[in-house]
Every structure is written in structure tokens, then in C-alpha cells.
Amino acid sequence: MTAVPTRSLMVLLASSLFLGACSDNDEVMTGLLPADPEPETWRFALEEVGDSVQDAWAQEFRRRIQELSDGQVQVEIYPYGSIGNSPHLTGLVRDGRVQLAFASPGHVASVIPEAGVFLLPYLFPEDDQANRTILSDPELGSLLEQAWASAGLQLMSLVPEGWITWTANQPLLEPGDFSGLRMRTMTAPMHNAVFEAWGADPVSLPYGEVHEALQLGQVDGQSNPAFAVTEMQFQEFQSHMTLPGATRFVASVVSNPEWYQNLDSTHREWLDSATKGMPEFIDPVQQEYNQRSLQQLRESARIRIHSLSKRQRTGFREAAGPAVEAYREQAGKRGEQILERIQRLGEAARSTGADESSAPDTAT
Numbered sequence: 001m002t003a004v005p006t007r008s009l010m011v012l013l014a015s016s017l018f019l020g021a022c023s024d025n026d027e028v029m030t031g032l033l034p035a036d037p038e039p040e041t042w043r044f045a046l047e048e049v050g051d052s053v054q055d056a057w058a059q060e061f062r063r064r065i066q067e068l069s070d071g072q073v074q075v076e077i078y079p080y081g082s083i084g085n086s087p088h089l090t091g092l093v094r095d096g097r098v099q100l101a102f103a104s105p106g107h108v109a110s111v112i113p114e115a116g117v118f119l120l121p122y123l124f125p126e127d128d129q130a131n132r133t134i135l136s137d138p139e140l141g142s143l144l145e146q147a148w149a150s151a152g153l154q155l156m157s158l159v160p161e162g163w164i165t166w167t168a169n170q171p172l173l174e175p176g177d178f179s180g181l182r183m184r185t186m187t188a189p190m191h192n193a194v195f196e197a198w199g200a201d202p203v204s205l206p207y208g209e210v211h212e213a214l215q216l217g218q219v220d221g222q223s224n225p226a227f228a229v230t231e232m233q234f235q236e237f238q239s240h241m242t243l244p245g246a247t248r249f250v251a252s253v254v255s256n257p258e259w260y261q262n263l264d265s266t267h268r269e270w271l272d273s274a275t276k277g278m279p280e281f282i283d284p285v286q287q288e289y290n291q292r293s294l295q296q297l298r299e300s301a302r303i304r305i306h307s308l309s310k311r312q313r314t315g316f317r318e319a320a321g322p323a324v325e326a327y328r329e330q331a332g333k334r335g336e337q338i339l340e341r342i343q344r345l346g347e348a349a350r351s352t353g354a355d356e357s358s359a360p361d362t363a364t
Ligand code: 6CS
Pocket: 047, 048, 086, 104, 106, 107, 161, 186, 206, 207, 223, 224, 225, 228, 249
């Protein structure tokens, strides 16, 4: 029999007496076991305000992590405005001061030129399922991960946020309508290249400055999913919205690569399992948010909503050539591989008829 040191015996005895006095409550029993490790906190910064698509993603991620880790990992969510704008958030992740953040292509393409592929009009199929299949393609995923890694960012997930709409104080139905229009763009030069191809005069601004710029007439129009328009109240200063069915807003969730690599296997597994399946969670959420916003705009009759016909879309696609060239110049060899992979997957979807459902009212 193993001898129990007298001091330990006394501690045990005192503990059982104490327990006896306190009933056999589980929580108190826990006090006898080695102390639970202190929960660790992961900071997660958003590019959007509370109740947005990014917020819904982050809340669900937090719920999953806390459940998987049994509370050992807490996630602290910082909505847009609490710690900085998009380029700043990317910097915080690269410096390791924030563990996780959203990074959308219109901003992050400044440091990851390959991210600009998500800004190219009429590249991805219109069909939702075909689009999902492309975004989950392992070969494309690996190329994107390499691109993100070479900018010091670990790509954790792609987050579909819905079709991008254009708003202005005039209908935007053909490329010529953009002529001289001061279009607000996100901060990456690639976003300017898209609207320049149609003759616009782009003005790069952080998200948080768009409302004021529209109000003061410093910009004439902007582009964003419908949920973002109502959430940020852009419709207060815009009389027309176009549903071009040209580009979907696909954000990325990024982490610090060193932090990710240095996580112990259990924590990394929690993180990976929490992230897996998030596209399936967020897709219906973004659809609901975007549909609700469009409905709200239609009912308020504050803004006229236009859908582009097939012919009008073709006009925009054909005029977007210089934007594709700008992407090729900026994104180099890997950028070309990414573009070709998306084109190949898109052609495969079209040849199987998976891209037939190009409804004119492509709004979510
Ligand atoms: O327009 C922007 O800058 C922002 N739009 C959305 C929908 N999310 C984040 C991004 O920064």
C-alpha cells in the first residue's frame, strides 16, 4: 500500500469534513480535483457592426468554440468601430495582437493582390449551388491559402455575404451610366480598377466614412450587399439601387499564422472543427438578411430598385476587360492560377446546366 503523507491526509480529512458540511454539491467536489486551466480568450475583430452577417458568423463561432472547449476558450468579439477599420484589423492580426479578424477582398487585396479575384464582375456563376461548389474546391482553397500566407495571414474560412448591389442617385443600367460618377470604393486599388473600367471616378474610403461621404455629397454612389445598405442607412442619401448580379461579397476570416501553428493540437482541433461547416451555417443567414433588407427598401419606396437584364449584364461584362487585365498585372502567376481555376470550375458548372437559374432578380 502506498503511504499517504500525514499533511496530505490532514488536508483530505479537512476537505471531507468541509464537504460533509456543505452537501455533495458537484461544484464543491471539483475543488478537490486539480484546478481547471484558466480559460483563454481569443480576440475576434469584425469589419461590420453588431447584427450584421459578420456578427452572425462570429456569434455562432463563439458558441461552437465554447461548446467544444467546454468553456476553456472564450471568444471576445469586437464589432466594427471598436478597434479600427479593415486595414487596421489586418495589421493587428499580422502583429498577433488580435487572434482572428474578418478581411474582405475590397480591402485586403491591398496586401493580397490575389484576393482581387473576388472583385471581378461576372466571373463566378450566378447559380448559388455552383458558386458554393467553387468556394469549397480544395485546389482553389489551397491556392488561396498560399496567397493569404504570403501576406502573413492564415486563411481560416471564406464567408459568403450576398450579391453586391450598386446605389446612386441615378439608375446604373449600362457602363456609360458610371461615366464621371464618384463611386465609393473599398481601400484596395483593385476595387478602383473595376469601376474605372466602366468610366467611374472612384473614391476609396473606409466603411465607416461612407455614410457621411454620401450625406455631404463627396461621393455619388457605393456598392455593397443589400443588408449593408440598410444596416448603414446608405438609402437615406441614395434614390436608386441596381441589382447587377455581377459580384458576390465573399469575406475571409483570418488568423495569425504563428499563433495558429503554435496552438496545441486540442485547441487547433477545436478551432478547425468550429470553422468547418460555417459556410453552410452562414449562407441561409446572409440570404435572409439580404432578402429582409430588400423587402424593407421595396416597402419604404425610398429607393427605386432595378435588375439588369441578360443583355445589360453582357454589356458590363464586356466592358470589364481592363479590370481583368489590372488583376492579372497585380496578382501575378498565382493570381492567374486562381483565375483559371475559377474559370474552369465555372465552365464545368455551365456545361452541366448548373448555372441555368440566372434569375434577373439576383439579389441575395
Ligand atoms: O464596404 C465595406 O467596406 C464593407 N462592406 C461590407 C459588407 N463588409 C465589410 C466591408 O468593410
